[in-house]
Amino acid sequence: MIPDASQDATPDEALLAAMALGDETAGLAFVRRYQRRVYGLALSVLNDATAAEDVAQEAFLRAWKHASVFDHRRGAVATWLLTITRNLAIDAVRARRSVPVGPDDLVWMRLASGERSVEESVVVADSTDRLHVALAELPAEQRRAVALAGIYGRTAAEVAAHEQIPLGTAKTRIRAGITKLRAALAMEAS
Amino acid sequence: MTNHEMDTCAEVSAELAELALGVLTGRERSIVVEHVENCDDCRAELEHLTGVADALLMVAPQAEPPLGFELRVAERVRTGLPTVTGRQPSEATPIRRRIGAASRWRKASGPQRRNTLLAAAALVVALALGGVGLVNSLGSGGTRPLQASVISAQLTSASGGNIGEVLLASGSPPMLVMEVNGGPWGQRVDCQVQLANGHVMTVGSFSLSGSGEGTWAIPLKVGLHEVQSARLVTSNGTVLAKAAL
Numbered sequence: 120m121i122p123d124a125s126q127d128a129t130p131d132e133a134l135l136a137a138m139a140l141g142d143e144t145a146g147l148a149f150v151r152r153y154q155r156r157v158y159g160l161a162l163s164v165l166n167d168a169t170a171a172e173d174v175a176q177e178a179f180l181r182a183w184k185h186a187s188v189f190d191h192r193r194g195a196v197a198t199w200l201l202t203i204t205r206n207l208a209i210d211a212v213r214a215r216r217s218v219p220v221g222p223d224d225l226v227w228m229r230l231a232s233g234e235r236s237v238e239e240s241v242v243v244a245d246s247t248d249r250l251h252v253a254l255a256e257l258p259a260e261q262r263r264a265v266a267l268a269g270i271y272g273r274t275a276a277e278v279a280a281h282e283q284i285p286l287g288t289a290k291t292r293i294r295a296g297i298t299k300l301r302a303a304l305a306m307e308a309s
Numbered sequence: 310m311t312n313h314e315m316d317t318c319a320e321v322s323a324e325l326a327e328l329a330l331g332v333l334t335g336r337e338r339s340i341v342v343e344h345v346e347n348c349d350d351c352r353a354e355l356e357h358l359t360g361v362a363d364a365l366l367m368v369a370p371q372a373e374p375p376l377g378f379e380l381r382v383a384e385r386v387r388t389g390l391p392t393v394t395g396r397q398p399s400e401a402t403p404i405r406r407r408i409g410a411a412s413r414w415r416k417a418s419g420p421q422r423r424n425t426l427l428a429a430a431a432l433v434v435a436l437a438l439g440g441v442g443l444v445n446s447l448g449s450g451g452t453r454p455l456q457a458s459v460i461s462a463q464l465t466s467a468s469g470g471n472i473g474e475v476l477l478a479s480g481s482p483p484m485l486v487m488e489v490n491g492g493p494w495g496q497r498v499d500c501q502v503q504l505a506n507g508h509v510m511t512v513g514s515f516s517l518s519g520s521g522e523g524t525w526a527i528p529l530k531v532g533l534h535e536v537q538s539a540r541l542v543t544s545n546g547t548v549l550a551k552a553a554l
Binding site for chain 1: 323324327361362369371379516
C-alpha cells in the first residue's frame, strides 16, 4: 500500500508499477500528482473546461492501462503522460475542426512572461526553469511559432495560416525558435 | 560523408525541429524519418531536439481540474476493468485489482488479517464463479467454514528472512493466497507448489510491484492435503523463498 504519494518522494515509476497491479491508492496518488499539469495542458489546447476534463480523464486512463509497459529508458513519466495528453487534445481539436487558440490568450501571456506561481517555482526542475527563461528571451513571433507547434500541435502550414505568414517563414520561425531553446539549455547545462 | 549525403543532411535538418515537435506530416515526414534511420548525425540531432520538445510540455500552463476529478478517473478505471468471468483457473489474481479497500486489510494483523485475506480470496472466487461462491462462502455461515480448513505458513527467503505469508483455504476450488513483502522489485515471479508425490507445479505467475510487494489469490486444481510446500521462483528458476505447509 502506498500512502498519499502526490506530495511525497515516491518515484513515479514505483507508482506506475503499483498501478499496473491494480493498486487504486497508487493510482489516485499519481492522478493527484499530475492532474494540474494534465488538465492545464488539455485546457490550454482546447480552451473548453468540459472537453479538457474529458481529455484529461482519458489521458490518465491510458496511463493507468499502459502502466505495466511504461519503459523509463525512453523518457520521463511526466513527458510520457503529457505527450499522451497533448495528442488526445490535438485529436479532440481536430475532431471539432476548431482553432481555439489566439495570441492574446492568457496562456500566451504566461508563456511569454515566464511567470509562474510560487508552487510551480518549487516543483519545476532546473531544466524546466531554464526553458521558461529561454522562452521569454525568444522573439515573440518565434515563441508563438514554437508554442503553436510544440504545445498546440499545429503543423507549419497551420502556423502560417494562424500567423498569416508564408509557409517558409513559419518553418523558419519554428526551427529558429527550437534551435535557440536547445542552445540555451545546452549552454546552461555545460 | 559524401557531398550527396551532406546535401541531404542540410535539407533534412531544416525539418528536424518539426519532426521533434511531432507536427511533420505526409511525404515530408517519411523522407526525414527514412534519412534519420540511416544517419547517426541527424539522429543525434533529433534526440537533442526531442529533448527540447519534451521539456516544452513541462512549461505548459497548469490548472486545477474540477473538484473530484481524481475520483472520477478512478471510477472510470474501476468500471473499465475486464470482468473476471472466463479467466483461466491457473491465472494468479492480484487481490488488490479486485478489492478496492486493500489498504485496510494490509494494515491488519493476526487472525483479523487472516480473516480478511480469506474473505478477499473468497470474493475473488465468488467473482470468478459469477457470484454464486460469494453467497455460499459469506452467507449465513460467515467465513467459519473456510477458517476451519486454513493452513498458513511464513514465506522464508534463502537467507532466512520472512518476506511474506502463504495461506491455503478450502473451497471449490481451493485457494492459495500468497502475500509478498520485500521481494525483488518489479520482477516477474512464479508461484510453485510441491505435492506429496514429489511433483512441482507452477500454479501462477505475476509481477511484484516497484516496492517488491504483491498479494495474489490463486485457484488450485489439487486438494489442500496434497500440497506440501509453496515457493516463489524467478523466471530463471532461482527459488527466492519457500513456505512449508
